[in-house]
Every structure is written in structure tokens, then in C-alpha cells.
Amino acid sequence: MSNTSGFLFSSLGKKVVMGATGLFLVTFLLVHCFINALIFFNDGGLTFNIGAHFMGTNWLIRTMELVLFFGLVLHIVQAAVLTRENQKARPVAYANPGGNVSSSWYSRSMGLLGTLLLMFLIIHLAHFWVKSRFTGIPTEDANGHEDLYAIMQETFKQLWVVVVYVLAMVSLAYHLLHGFQSAFQTLGLNHKKYTPLIKKTGVCFSIVIPLIFALMPLAMHFGWIK
Amino acid sequence: MSHGNMNLTLKVWKQKNKNERGRFETYQAKGISPDMSFLEMFDVVNEGLINEGKEPIAFDHDCREGICGMCSMYINGRPHGPKEGITTCQLHMRSFKDGDTIVVEPWRSAAFPVIKDLVVDRSSFDRIMAAGGFVSVNTGNAKDANNILIPKDDADTAFNAAACIGCGACVAACKNASAMLFVSAKVSQLALLPQGKIEAKNRVLNMVKQMDEEGFGNCTNTGACEAECPKEISLENIARMNREYLGASLT
């Protein structure tokens, strides 16, 4: 075990932290998307509020919320450290930096996409999380659950909010498009048989999940669901 | 295009030594044949400069057949120019058009300081090799070649990794100036073979440590290295090194 501490501070170790926290955040997205998609039952938010109530009161979920927060901070801090190091590794820039011939623009823009997502996240937490956890939700639905659904409807009445959310989901899609398969490569999980499958799954995930998320503000704003 | 009638404008990085800041200078390359290699074009330009009593452009080269890895030139935004799977010495002028302006820069990396013009110091690669890119064997009589049996697949994969010529194009292409493709090729070529397995753990730990100390950046899996590598070294080697490193660190 003599190398374990050095591991976390090595270039490869830091990347493993990025990949592992990234994959953990992917599982969070999956759960979050699934619960939120309950709004599409189009029952005035009754089913969705049950889901939200469960997520807000279950002790296991609440514990995972802390782990999630920790994972997110680690992912962001590590990204900042790595970005700084990488900038130092090329002190003089190329006059002609080359284009998209040998790599995709989004794989080179993970920091930018991530920063956009962080900005979105702050807005997003202020919209919903702060209300449901701290300041409280004023109304209840027919089942006597806090009416988070009503807050969503209220929030998405504003067009600028819808625009910001949809754009953020575009950033998320590109962030995932590189990040998903990249995490597996970093963890050394590369295999002739499975890598193509991982890549395809990554592409599907990167399109489907942000799309479902983006449909939520759109559906509410344009009254597709009531 | 017939012989000797290509005229090109070159924008080349000129830098006296490690400490000078450097700048671009413009040169005219006249009467260039499309059948010349990129280095031969530079020879023609340099001959002209010498005849005029000016200082020629310094550039690295040795074998001129794609095996030594010396001819480091970052041409129009790409290491070794616009073609895939070749070095600068294997690039021909027919890949350009008459009247083109070509921008030529040295490899840009903190770990590859510019010595003069287009010449960089890649001894950081040598130090990484010295940290573990070898197998320790007792000298004596050469053993019979088939003493140790090696599966054909392993031999081929190891050989493909060993095709790396240490040119540094992977570092030059990477937005992070990371040396992962090079180091992973060198780790892989030995880790895949029985002779190399014995020291595999320490090898990967020491080589990565040296890589970090040299000031190379961190890999973000953009894949630019693989796309620009003249020997088409595969990203699978990086995954293998990650695996080896993870295993060696945790056990």
C-alpha cells in the first residue's frame, strides 16, 4: 500500500477521481431524471409529488445527497486543479492551434461546458432545492404532500428560465458525450468487445437524458402538461 | 504540376536559444518540386539563405525515412503536417498547393523546451525511459529465441506498441501537452511480454512519476494523440497503462 497516497496526487490518480466521480454523477442524473419524469403522468403533479416526498424524506436518499454533494465538489475542484496544470504544461500557445481534425471540439471544451453547467446548477438549486429543503413549500396537493409541482409550474412560466434550462441541457449533452466513454478509458476499462458497446451506450445516454430533462420546462411552459 | 515550379510562403518560428522569446519570420520558398519531401524543401530554402549570407533555419532530422522520430515540425496546426500516419520527412510537397502559406512551429510543451528555431529538447522522454522503460537481464549467451513461448496476439500487440518512435507528436497534438500515448506505448510493449511482466509494477509507477515530474499535462482523452501519431499507436495502450497503474498502486 506504500503507493496509495502518491496515487491520489499523481496525474493518473487525479484522472481516476475525475472518472469515478463523473460516473457517480451519471447515476445521479439517471435517478433524478426518472423521478422528475413522473410529471409526464399529467395528473396535476400528484405522482411527481409522491416521488419528491420520498426523495426528500428517505434517510438513505438524504445520506446519498451528502455523498453526491461531496462527489460534485471533488469533481469540480479536481477539474480546476487539472486545468491549471494542463495550462502550465504548454506555456507558449500555438499560433495555429489546429482545428477539429484530430479531436472533437466538445472533448476539448469539457472545462467550458462544465463551467456552464455549474452556473446552471446554482440557478437550478436556488429554484427548487433551496425551496424544498430550507425555505419551505407553501402549498399542499390533494394527497397532502408538499406541492413541488406547483413551484415547477410557477418557475417555468418565465420564458428566460426555460431558455436557460434548455441551453444547459445542450451543454450537459455534450459534456456527457465526451465524459461518459472517457471515464471508462480513464479507469482502464477498455476492451475490444465492450468498448464499442460502452461508446454506444454513452451516446444514447447523452442524448436521451438531457432531452427528457429539457422537455420538462418546455412541456410546462407551453402547457403540454397541466 | 511539373517539377520545380511551386512557390510557397513560409512562416517559421525563429528563436535563438532557450531563453530568447522567439518570433515568426516569413520566407519565400521558390522553385519547389512537388516530389520533394518537406525537409528537402527546407534544405532548398536554407541553401538560399546560406548563399545570401543569412542564418539558415534550424530543424531536427536524422533518418529521413520515418524511423528516428527527430523531424518535429508543427505544420499548419498539425504535428507532421496534414497527412495521417507519417512523419515530416515522409510528407511530400504535393500535399500543398502552389502559392500556399505554410505556418511551421516547434512542438509546444513545457517539457520540450525550444533549443533553437524548430529544434526542441526531448530528453524528458529519455528520462522517462531511464525510469523504467527496460527489462533487467543477466548478460551471457543469447538464449534460444523460442525459449519462452509468447501467444501471437500478445506478441503482435506488444510489437504495435513498440512501433512508437518517441517523436513527441502525441505531446505536440494534445491540448494538455500530455505524454500519455508515448509512456503508455513504452509501458505496454514490455508489460505484454513475459520478460517484462516481472518488473511491470515498479515500471509503471516509476515511469508515470517521472512523466509527472517532467511537467507534461494530464490526459483528458480527446484522442488527438492517436489521430496524429505517425505510428498509429492506439489509445488502448493508455487504458492498459491506467489499468496497470491502478493495479500497481492499490496492491
Ligand code: SF4
Ligand atoms: S506514441 Fe506516436 S506520436 Fe507519441 S512519441 Fe510514440 S510514435 Fe510519436
Ligand code: FES
Ligand atoms: S527524420 Fe527520422 S523520422 Fe523524420
